[in-house]
Each structure stands twice: as structure tokens, then as C-alpha cells.
Amino acid sequence: xxxxxxxxxxxxxxxxxxxxxxxxxxxxxxxxxxxxxxxxxxxxxxxxxxxxxxxxxxxxxxxxxxxxxxxxxxxxxxxxxxxxxxxxxxxxxxxxxxxxxxxxxxxxxxxxxxxxxxxxxxxxxxxxxxxxxxxxxxxxxxxxxxxxxxxxxxxxxxxxxxxxxxx
Numbered sequence: 211x212x213x214x215x216x217x218x219x220x221x222x223x224x225x226x227x228x229x230x231x232x233x234x235x236x237x238x239x240x241x242x243x244x245x246x247x248x249x250x251x252x253x254x255x256x257x258x259x260x261x262x263x264x265x266x267x268x269x270x271x272x273x274x275x276x277x278x279x280x281x282x283x284x285x286x287x288x289x290x291x292x293x294x295x296x297x298x299x300x301x302x303x304x305x306x307x308x309x310x311x312x313x314x315x316x317x318x319x320x321x322x323x324x325x326x327x328x329x330x331x332x333x334x335x336x337x338x339x340x341x342x343x344x345x346x347x348x349x350x351x352x353x354x355x356x357x358x359x360x361x362x363x364x365x366x367x368x369x370x371x372x373x374x375x376x377x
Contacts, residue, residue, distance in 0.1 A: 211255045214262050215242050241266075248309040260284055261306040268307055274362050278348045281307075282341050294338035300327050304354055311357050318354055326354035 218238040226233040234240070245265060249257040267280045285303045286293035295303075304323045311317065330347040331339065351359055 211242070211246065211250065211257055214245065214257055214259070218242055244313070248313050249306075258306075260302075261309070264303060264306040265310060268310055268358060271365065274348075274359055275345070277358070277362075278345050279341070281348075282344050286341070287338070289338070292340055294336075294340060295344050296338040297327055297331060299338075300330060300344075307355060307358070316357070322354045326352050 215238065218241050222233055222237040222241075225237075226235075245257055245262050246253075248265060249261045263284050264281060267277050267284070270277065272280075281303055282293070282295060285299040286295045287299065301323055304326055305320075308318050308323065329352060330344070334343070348355070
């Protein structure tokens, strides 16, 4: 938690320099509190870095494709010249990501994660998949992660302005 706290403080300090007046001075504190509520419910003082990274990626303002690629990079394992994501790594990713809606009472059961993992690996004979297969599956908007593209679309429309008058 202390390492993540330092990292968040540094991250938000840089963001404040880039966007003066747009970043709350307590952003690092609030973000750490959210991460602890999601990943350290028993108060051990330990949060997996990879879990925190997944949450920060999911909650970032980046495009969906950039988020999906970052998830792959964090959870994939190198295999020669390519990286692959295993069933186990996909389960970990989905479990980590599902802590985000769970914090607002929209949790999914472990069976949801298993069903999603099975659907991603449908027709795959190997124990791991390449990035393109992973991205293709995510683009199909699996039910277990439907909240992610929905939140992205909502945030993307916040800045839309139409030059029309309503009656």
C-alpha cells in the first residue's frame, strides 16, 4: 500500500502539472482509498500491484483498445517472441476487474468469471492465447465486462455538445 501510495502521489503530481486546477489535491488519497476498499478489504496493508494497475487502467480516460492492450501486457507471459495470456491469468484479470463494480454492489459470482474464461478460450486447443484473440474476445463485449465499454461510452459522451435548441 505504501508503494502504491507513493506511485499515486507522483502520478497525480504530474497530472496537476499537465492540467493545473483540474486535479483534486486529494486525488491520490481518494484513489488509494478506493483501491484499498477493492483489494484490501481485510486491512492487511497489501494490494497486488497488478490488481491496482488493472483498476487504474480500467478507470483511466484512455480508449477501450488502449485499455485492452494494457490489460494484456500486464497479465500476459512471454513465450519466445510473443506474449500469451493463460486461462489462469485471464481468471485473475477478470477477478481483479470485477472488484470495480463490486464496490458499488454490482458483483458477479466466480461462475461468471469461469463462463467468461471458457467463452474466451472456446475453440482454442492451447493453454494460452495471443493478443489478437484476446482483443477480439474483448471487442465482442463479454457480459462479465459489459460495464467497462458502457462506462467508456458514457464518459466519451460527457464532452459532446450539439448546436441545437430544444423546444
